[in-house]
Structure formats: structure tokens, C-alpha cells
Amino acid sequence: MKLLLTSGGVTNPSIHAELVELLGKPIAESHALCVPTALWGHPMCGPTSVRGFVAAEPPWEHFSGLGWASLGVLELTALPSIGAERWVPWVRDADVLLVDGGDATYLCHWMRESGLADLLPSLPGTVWVGVSAGSMVMTPRIGKSFVEWPAAPDDRTLGVVDFAIFPHLDAFATNTLPEAERWAADVGIPAYAIDEQTAIKVVDGSVEVVSEGRWVKFEA
Secondary structure: OEEEEEOOOOOOHHHHHHHHHHHOOOHHHOEEEEEOHHHHOOOOOOHHHHHHHHOOOOOHHHOOOOOOOEEEEOOHHHHHHOOHHHHHHHHHHOOEEEEOOOOHHHHHHHHHHHOHHHHHHHOOOOEEEEEOHHHHOOOOEOOHHHOOOOOOOOOEOOOOOOOEEEOOOOOOOOOOHHHHHHHHHHHOOOEEEEOOOEEEEEEOOEEEEEEOOOEEEEOO
């Protein structure tokens, strides 16, 4: 699977160009599935957030609203009850999974419960575009300060990549560089703090930062 891990989506021409390169064709010819599951796990999100995402309303114009050939919904909490024989073909037929933010530990739980996490290694051509928690879920851990789901056993996530992500740098009063430095010291692994104009591209283990904004890398 090819990863484009963002804080705020496809927010500038540089990230847009990388997405098109990963897809290997124009966005208008690419079929997308929206994954809203992480939204349910965060206390600041809810039905209106999910509606806005899947309906491509502002501020999701930089994500689900990019002009996809088709846009469907893959709700992970429903998958265990309908059987893999139904949903696996949907995923295999998609060019891209658009995975929204929320709580990364909740998303991680349902990726495992649904079977999507196990399916990912068999999707080498599929593009995963994450926003916030949709990006953080691919890391080994997110840091205790980002856990909002009360049932989360800890801050561990999938560990598909070997670094952590601090999103929304400078976007909120609590997401400052000093706070990112404290967070990075706590997670204890290589990490990136990224703003809304930054993405991290990961293909075959190669990591590249794509940015028209501000980002910082922290060593372990």
C-alpha cells in the first residue's frame, strides 16, 4: 500500500501532485472509499462530522471533495457483520482509501476487528490518504495526549511505519512546537510534527516529506 499521511488533507499543489503520482492517473478517473470510523471515537466529532466528510462539504473540499470519479463509504464497524466476501471486493476495486481523523486508537481497534488491517499488505497499488488520526493510525504509537477514546488500552496503533506523527502543528493553541517537543520526548521514537500544508509520503519503505508549510523531525 502507498501512504500519503497528512494533517489536513490535500491542501496545496505539491501534495496534490504527489497524490496524482501515487494514483498513476487523474483524480477524476480514480475511485475512492471514505473511511469515517475514527470520527465516532472522538468526543468532538459526531454525525455532522461524518455527514460533512462523506458529502464532501467544507472543510473536506481538500479531501473527499477533490472531484473523484466515484465516492463511496466504508464504515469499518459494519464490516464484521456482513462478511469479507462482500466488503473485500469493494476495497480491492478502490484506487484510494480516504481515512478521516478522530481518534486513532478507535480506528486501530476497528481496523483489526474488521479485518482491514490484515488486508492491507495485499493491496500494493492502493493509495491510503490519511488526515490526522487517519495518518496517525499507521504509526507505532500516538502519545497519551492524543488518546480520546475511553476504552483504549494504551496509545499503540498499527505500526505500519516506524515513526510517530504530531498533526495540526500551529493550527490549535495546544499544538505548538514546544508541546510537540514534549510529546516527541514521551513517544521515544522518530517522529514528525506537521502542519496543515505538509504530508509524509511512504512507498516501499521510502519516506519523503512533501510540504509548502512547516514541519519538524525529531530523532528518537
